[in-house]
Amino acid sequence: MVDDTRIMLTGGHLVDPTNSVNGPADLLIVGGRVAAVGRDLPIDPGTTVIEVPRHGVVCPGFIDMHVHLREPGDEHKETVATGVAAAVAGGFTAVACMPNTTPVNDHAGVTRLIRGKAADVGLARVYPVGAATKGRDGEQLAEIGELHAAGCVAISDDGRPIANALLMRRALEYASMFDMPVIDHCEDRSLAGDGVAHEGYHATMLGLRGLPAAAEEIIAGRDVGLSGLTGSPVHLAHLSSRGSIRAVRDGKTRGVRVSCEVTPHHLTLTDDRLAGYDTNYKMNPPLREAADLDTLLDAVRDGTIDCIATDHAPHHYDEKHAEFDSAPFGVIGLETAVSVCLDRLVHPGHVTLVRLVELMSTNPASILRVPGGTLGVGVPADITVLAPELSVTVDSSAFKSLARNTPFDGWRLRGGVTATIVGGRVVYANAAAKGAEPFTNAM
Amino acid sequence: MPVVMAADQVARSITRIAHEVVERHRTLDNLALIGIRTRGVPIARRLAAGLHDIAGTTVPTGVLDITLYRDDLMRHAVGPQPVLRKTDIDFSIDDRRILLVDDVLYTGRTIRAALDALIDFGRPGAIELAVLVDRGHRELPIKADYVGKNVPTSLSESVQVRLAEVEGLDEVVIKDASDS
Amino acid sequence: MPPIADVLTPDGLAAPVGLRTKDLLSIGDLLPEEIYLILDTAEAMKEVGTRSIKKVPALRGRTVVNLFFEASTRTRTSFEVAQKRLSADTINIAASGSSVVKGETLADTVRNLEAMAPDIIVVRHQSAGAGHLVARLCRARVINAGDGMHEHPTQALLDALTIRERKGTIKGLKVSIIGDLLHSRVLRSNVQLLQVLGADVSVCGPATMMLPDMARLGVRATTSIDEAVEGADVVMLLRIQLERMSGYFFPSLREYFQLFGMTPERLRRAKPDAIIMHPGPMNRGVEIASDVADGPYSVILEQVANGVAVRMAVLYLLADELQS
Numbered sequence: 042m043v044d045d046t047r048i049m050l051t052g053g054h055l056v057d058p059t060n061s062v063n064g065p066a067d068l069l070i071v072g073g074r075v076a077a078v079g080r081d082l083p084i085d086p087g088t089t090v091i092e093v094p095r096h097g098v099v100c101p102g103f104i105d106m107h108v109h110l111r112e113p114g115d116e117h118k119e120t121v122a123t124g125v126a127a128a129v130a131g132g133f134t135a136v137a138c139m140p141n142t143t144p145v146n147d148h149a150g151v152t153r154l155i156r157g158k159a160a161d162v163g164l165a166r167v168y169p170v171g172a173a174t175k176g177r178d179g180e181q182l183a184e185i186g187e188l189h190a191a192g193c194v195a196i197s198d199d200g201r202p203i204a205n206a207l208l209m210r211r212a213l214e215y216a217s218m219f220d221m222p223v224i225d226h227c228e229d230r231s232l233a234g235d236g237v238a239h240e241g242y243h244a245t246m247l248g249l250r251g252l253p254a255a256a257e258e259i260i261a262g263r264d265v266g267l268s269g270l271t272g273s274p275v276h277l278a279h280l281s282s283r284g285s286i287r288a289v290r291d292g293k294t295r296g297v298r299v300s301c302e303v304t305p306h307h308l309t310l311t312d313d314r315l316a317g318y319d320t321n322y323k324m325n326p327p328l329r330e331a332a333d334l335d336t337l338l339d340a341v342r343d344g345t346i347d348c349i350a351t352d353h354a355p356h357h358y359d360e361k362h363a364e365f366d367s368a369p370f371g372v373i374g375l376e377t378a379v380s381v382c383l384d385r386l387v388h389p390g391h392v393t394l395v396r397l398v399e400l401m402s403t404n405p406a407s408i409l410r411v412p413g414g415t416l417g418v419g420v421p422a423d424i425t426v427l428a429p430e431l432s433v434t435v436d437s438s439a440f441k442s443l444a445r446n447t448p449f450d451g452w453r454l455r456g457g458v459t460a461t462i463v464g465g466r467v468v469y470a471n472a473a474a475k476g477a478e479p480f481t482n483a484m
Numbered sequence: 485m486p487v488v489m490a491a492d493q494v495a496r497s498i499t500r501i502a503h504e505v506v507e508r509h510r511t512l513d514n515l516a517l518i519g520i521r522t523r524g525v526p527i528a529r530r531l532a533a534g535l536h537d538i539a540g541t542t543v544p545t546g547v548l549d550i551t552l553y554r555d556d557l558m559r560h561a562v563g564p565q566p567v568l569r570k571t572d573i574d575f576s577i578d579d580r581r582i583l584l585v586d587d588v589l590y591t592g593r594t595i596r597a598a599l600d601a602l603i604d605f606g607r608p609g610a611i612e613l614a615v616l617v618d619r620g621h622r623e624l625p626i627k628a629d630y631v632g633k634n635v636p637t638s639l640s641e642s643v644q645v646r647l648a649e650v651e652g653l654d655e656v657v658i659k660d661a662s663d664s
Numbered sequence: 665m666p667p668i669a670d671v672l673t674p675d676g677l678a679a680p681v682g683l684r685t686k687d688l689l690s691i692g693d694l695l696p697e698e699i700y701l702i703l704d705t706a707e708a709m710k711e712v713g714t715r716s717i718k719k720v721p722a723l724r725g726r727t728v729v730n731l732f733f734e735a736s737t738r739t740r741t742s743f744e745v746a747q748k749r750l751s752a753d754t755i756n757i758a759a760s761g762s763s764v765v766k767g768e769t770l771a772d773t774v775r776n777l778e779a780m781a782p783d784i785i786v787v788r789h790q791s792a793g794a795g796h797l798v799a800r801l802c803r804a805r806v807i808n809a810g811d812g813m814h815e816h817p818t819q820a821l822l823d824a825l826t827i828r829e830r831k832g833t834i835k836g837l838k839v840s841i842i843g844d845l846l847h848s849r850v851l852r853s854n855v856q857l858l859q860v861l862g863a864d865v866s867v868c869g870p871a872t873m874m875l876p877d878m879a880r881l882g883v884r885a886t887t888s889i890d891e892a893v894e895g896a897d898v899v900m901l902l903r904i905q906l907e908r909m910s911g912y913f914f915p916s917l918r919e920y921f922q923l924f925g926m927t928p929e930r931l932r933r934a935k936p937d938a939i940i941m942h943p944g945p946m947n948r949g950v951e952i953a954s955d956v957a958d959g960p961y962s963v964i965l966e967q968v969a970n971g972v973a974v975r976m977a978v979l980y981l982l983a984d985e986l987q988s
Contacts, residue, residue, distance in 0.1 A: 242877040248792035248814030248849060251876055318793030362771050364791035366812070549708065552720035552750070552980070567701070568980065570708045604717045 044072040048465060049084055053093030053426065056100045056398050059415035063395055068099055070422040073465030078416060091467070094474055096430040097459050100398045101416050102134025102423030104405040105375060107199075107224075107278055107302060107350035110136070110167070113154060114143025119355035119443045121158035121167065124375070127353070127442035128165040129469040131375040132458035134423035135166035136353075137409060139199040140177065147172035147183040149191035156192050164468045165461075166423070168194040168411055173212045173223060179204050182215060189219040194409045197224035199278060202260050204230060206267065213273035222274040222300070222408055227260035227285060228252075228326070237366045239327040243312045249365065252327050258284030265292035265299050276408055277301040279352045281326035283336040290345045300408050302348040303337050305374055305381040306448055310334075314448070320361045320368035321448045324354065338391050347404040349397075351378045355444030376440050377449045379425075380433045383456025387429065394429070424462040428474040431457035488635050488643075489656035494616065497632030498527065501614050502534030504630055505583065512541040514609070516580050520598050521549045521569055523587035526649035527616055531585060546573035548584075553597035571601070578606040587645040589615040592626035617656055619643045683981050687799045687806040690815045691856040699821070699860060705977035706825050706970070712749055713972060722980055723752035726783040730756045731773075731798075732809070733789040738944055739809050739819075742968070743786050746975035755782070770794060771801055778802040784982060787811070805982045813847050819943050820853035822974040824861060826967050827898055830939050835862035838935075840892040842924060843902030843951050844913075845885075846873040850943045851902060855883055868892035869902075869924065872913040889924050896934040899961075900941040901926055901951045917950050927953045931961065939963045 048070040055066035055078065062078065069077040069088075084090060093099060110124035119127075121138075128136045138155065140146035146155065152169045159167035171188030173196040175181045185196055196216050202225055203209040212223050233256040238244040240251025261277055265288050268275040280286060280301050292299040306324065311331050314322045322328055340346040354371025361368050382401070386392045392400070402425070406414030413423050435452045437445040461469035489497070509515060512535060519528030525547050532545045551568045584598055595613060602608060614630035619637040633656075637643060640661045648654050683701070685693045694702070712720055728747045732740050740756065747754040759773065770789070777785065778801065786807045787795045792814035799806040810816040827834055839858055845851050845867050858865050859882060866884040867874075868891070878885050886892050893899060904920060914920050931938065940952075940961045948954045957964065 240876050242880045245875045245877050245881075246852065248812050248852060250813070253876075318796045359769060359771075362769070364770055364789070364797060365793045366791045552712070552722040554722075568705045568708045568977075571711050600721065604719065605715060 046073070046465065047071050047085060047088040048422075049082065049088050049090045050099055050424070050426070051082075051090060051092055053097045053099040055416065056098055056394050057416040058395050058399050058403050059101075060417055062416070066099075068416065068424070070462075070465040073422055075416050075418055075420050075422050077418060091460070093426055094428060094459060096428065097474075098394060098427040098429060099416075100394075100425050100427060101402045101414050102461070102463065103132050103379065103401040103425045104135045104137070104409070104411070104413055105133045105351050105353065105378070105401075106137040106348055106405040106409055108136045108138050108353035108375065109141065109355065109371070110138040110155070111355055112142065112158060113151065117357050117443075118360075121155060122162045123441060123443045124353070124355070125159060125162050125165040125167060127373070127375040127440060129461040129463070130441045130458070131377070132379040132425045132427065132461055132469075133165055133375060134425060134461060134463045135168060135411065135413060136375075137168040137170050137194060137405075139170050139197060140172040141200045145172050145177050146170070146193070147175050147177065147188070149184075149187045152188055152191035152193050165463060166411075168192075168409060170195045170197050170199070170224060172196065173198045173203055173216075174208065177201055179208065182208070182212060185212075185216055185221070186219065189221060193221070194411055195222045195224050195276070197226070197278070199224060199226045202226050202228050202230065206263060209264065210267050210271060213267055213271045213275060217271070217273040220410060222276045224276045224278050225260065225264050226278050227257045227264065227280065229256040229259045232256040232259065237323065237327075238315055239312045239329045241312055241330055243315050247315055247318070249315065252325070254282035254284055254329060254333070257282050257326055258288060261285035261288040265289065265297055268292065268299050269295065269297040272298065274298040274300065274408075279304050279307065279326060279350065280346070281307045281329050281333060281337070283333050286336050286340045286345055290340070293345065300347040300404070301345075302350040303341065303346050304352045305349060305378045305385075306372060308334065308337055308341065308349070309381055309385045310448060318365045319448075320363065320365055321372055321446050321450075323365060323368055323370055324352070324372050325370035341386065341400065342391055342396075347400070347408060349378065349382060349400045350405070351375055353442075354446075355442055356446050358445060361446045372446050372448055373440075373442050373444050374447070376442060377435055377447055377452075379427065380435070380454040380457050381449060381452075383427065383429050384454040388455055394427075422462060422465040426459040426462070427456070428459040428471070429456045431455075431459075431474050433457040485657050485659055487655055487657050489617070489633055491654040493633070494654040494656065497616060498530050499534050501630045501632060502531055502538055505531070505535060505614070506538050509581070512539050512543055514579075514581050515543050515583060516575060516577065517543055517545040517583050517585055518548050518573065518602070519545065520584065520586040520594065521547060523645050523647055523650060524548075524585045526647050527587060528585035531583075531614065544575045546575065547571060548573065548598055548601055550594060550597040550601050553601045554593075573605060576606060577602065577608045579609045581610045581612065582608045583612045583614055585614050587616050587647075588643050589613070589618045589626075589628050589631075590621055590643075592622045592624035595626050596624050616645055617643055682984050687795070687808075688817055688978055688982065689795045689799060689806065689808045691817050691820055691853045691860075696860050699824070699857065702821055702974065702977050702981060703825050703828060705981060706821070706973040709973040709976040709980070710970070712976070713969070718749050719751055720749065721751045723747070723750040723983055726752045726983055727781070728752045728754050728784045728786065728979065729777055729782045729804075730754065730786045730809075731759065731777065731788070732757065733759045733787075733794070734810070736788055736810070738968070739788060739971075742971040743809060743975050745972050746979055749972070750976055750979055752784075752979065770797060774798050774801045778804065784979060807978060807982065810849055812849065813852070814849055815853040816849040816943075817853050818971070818975055818978055819850050820857040821978070822967055822971040823854055823900065823941060823943070824857055825970045825974055826941065826963055827939070829966070829970070830963060831897060834858065837863045837897040838895055839863045839865050839898040839900065840868060840896040841865065841900045841902065842868045842889060842892055842926065844873045844904050845869040845875055845902065847905065848902045854900065855881055859883075866892055870914050870920070889926075889930060890933055893930055893933045896938050898939055898941060899926065899931065899934055903943065903945065904947055904951050906947070921950055925949070925951060925953060926956050928955055928959065931956060941967060943967070
């Protein structure tokens with residue numbers, strides 16, 4: 042039976058960089074695919090009409106290319122079900138999940154399990170990232186061909202770098218056979234040692250062991266070099282330091298196939314937040330200095346940074362409620378990323394909405410070679426509807442995620458999500474955004 | 485703000501107490517004065533000078549801070565915790581006759597604390613008490629041996645002793661709590 | 665003789681009558697006038713230690729828990745003596761190893777203690793910020809007795825008391841701190857405290873043990889011990905932990921002593937009346953030669969005696985409920 046469900050999104054502002062659309066337009070979905078885009082489209086009988094609230098922006102679905110769903114193995118932190126619920130509540134229609142589960146996603150069985158769980162939930166699309174090496178041990182390549190066949194879209198040993206340069210070279214070469222990027226977590230572990238916070242004034246005064254920026258930059262530089270050597274695409278995850286950005290900029294100038302991402306927290310927070318030893322500011326890479334943040338903002342503006350990804354890293358309350366150096370690294374981000382980016386990047390004028398859509402939809406889709414990132418006629422109707430003027434107060438207790446480890450709890454932000462549509466189905470609708478009132482700064 | 489003792493009355497009271505002390509003690513050789521911080525200290529020093537004038541004897545004089553012995557340390561009632569200052573008793577109090585000196589005798593709790601403190605320093609032969617003002621309202625069975633002046637007060641009043649060494653002039657005034 | 669009521673601090677600040685803070689976790693928590701209050705109170709407390717009955721009833725009926733996750737004979741004993749001199753009820757808990765190994769989280773340990781309603785908890789822990797975590801979890805006042813590489817505030821206070829006793833003032837003194845700067849909580853507390861009190865602080869150690877971003881601390885740093893000692897009023901040596909050799913910090917204890925060990929010859933560059941300090945425990949023949957440790961300049965045992973007085977002062981001042 043042919044699905045001919047007709048849904049019309051009317052009254053919105055449509056942003057689709059791939060088709061150079063940036064203005065008022067209606068969008069018609071038929072059978073889960075985009076059927077028409079234009080002004081004042083005729084509404085046939087039998088069409089469900091969704092009126093986009095005032096100021097609403099209709100974009101290709103946002104893709105978070107760096108999340109940890111924790112299943113299998115750490116279901117007390119997060120599950121595929123709770124993770125994707127968090128994703129759609131945060132405006133993401135798809136996520137790419139990292140392989141550091143237990144067992145590691147280094148074979149097709151784990152990949153299929155994750156995809157099966159995701160299919161059962163049926164909210165956001167879930168793209169597993171396979172391990173680059175067996176057990177993420179950095180010794181032997183994982184069976185990348187089989188992982189690809191099972192549905193992995195990229196390979197990575199995320200959480201750990203691929204320390205051995207020769208092995209990294211081989212991973213790049215081997216993965217290129219399947220047109221898969223290698224995503225690397227840039228950190229020279231021998232230099233980073235047992236550091237827990239950015240090596241600088243604040244860590245020094247707080248007595249926290251340092252993670253020098255150079256530990257990230259050394260591997261970023263190496264990876265750019267290896268990508269140049271092999272001609273294979275490399276994607277550098279969650280960059281945080283000035284020197285890493287220099288390495289990427291240099292690589293891009295030379296035509297190296299390097300791409301990179303940055304997290305919302307590295308674009309908004311610096312290491313002075315550590316003063317109270319709140320473990321919700323503990324992540325790896327760590328919060329760095331104001332000069333790093335400024336460089337990251339520049340790089341987001343000038344295109345050196347391709348994507349914003351959350352590095353959504355759920356941890357259980359008990360694990361985070363510990364001494365700073367024994368608490369695990371990581372913060373969650375799926376349910377705050379859009380608000381933080383609208384408030385801190387778009388409204389202050391660092392980036393346009395068009396650029397934000399590139400960073401959070403178009404570019405992740407193209408780097409992972411997955412559908413999405415566009416609203417051209419015929420593509421699956423994965424759509425994020427933004428409410429840039431919605432006043433949002435972050436309340437971690439209301440999160441869909443199992444975890445609460447956010448550094449943004451209680452933040453009052455301008456901008457949020459109205460609805461999330463996956464394959465033409467409304468998987469999330471924000472009651473608060475109905476007739477969203479413009480944000481007024483009542484101070 | 486009534487002045488109940490002017491400078492000359494303060495001086496005369498201290499001199500009179502010195503005479504009474506000499507009368508009551510066969511010898512001053514075994515006597516020592518201990519002033520309770522803050523204002524008991526200058527009064528004790530003046531008393532010692534008076535005793536020297538009358539009897540020619542230099543009576544050793546010590547300083548006692550009773551802060552660590554107060555029973556109101558953990559209470560909210562009395563305002564902030566007093567600043568702890570040094571206790572300075574550079575002689576043995578064992579078997580001596582000790583004359584404790586303070587400015588105002590009120591509830592008796594300060595003297596109780598001072599007695600506890602003294603007993604931690606040794607075993608005096610006897611302890612006597614001299615105060616410049618006794619304002620009544622005792623809460624403990626304590627009585628002064630030498631009193632400069634008895635000043636009847638109500639509970640809402642406070643008695644303030646001012647001394648040249650501390651405030652730059654000698655006088656005793658009564659303040660009603662409502663004045664402040 | 666100054667008037668008795670003159671309770672102005674050397675900087676002309678009006679003396680406060682208590683501490684604003686609930687806890688003492690870091691020197692940075694203290695205002696300059698509060699630092700003077702602690703030092704003055706400690707000076708008065710020293711007298712208690714000279715009595716035949718070394719006990720006053722100030723903290724009678726108060727419960728103080730010494731929660732030590734790290735072995736420490738010196739600091740724990742010093743706190744315990746201070747508590748006993750103030751008549752507090754003292755409970756010692758030696759929780760060996762990390763909470764992870766023990767199977768109970770620090771948070772649970774503290775919540776259990778809190779249920780027994782202690783008034784003050786003294787915490788020593790191998791993790792920086794552990795005191796902050798304890799303080800967030802309980803109503804009891806928390807004193808940081810050393811948290812990882814972060815701070816050891818009562819050590820810095822007792823050092824300041826010792827210097828002030830010997831030198832009369834701290835303002836304008838040249839203080840050189842020499843040794844393993846990177847890992848030292850004593851250094852972090854002392855640099856802040858001595859700077860507030862107006863000392864001219866310089867630090868010296870191997871380049872591998874310098875603090876990152878040291879320039880922002882406002883101290884002079886040198887790797888030349890002769891330069892560091894030159895004209896110093898106070899030379900403070902920091903302990904070298906023998907396990908540091910595994911972190912590639914220096915090649916051998918022998919070479920460390922050759923380059924950074926304090927010898928009588930090196931000490932000649934200091935002022936003739938310079939004093940030598942060490943927070944203990946000392947490694948004789950590593951950071952300090954025995955004839956320096958036992959020599960006439962050494963005030964190391966005075967530091968220990970002052971430790972009790974400073975801890976009495978801090979316990980006493982924090983015990984006042986009014987400040988909460």
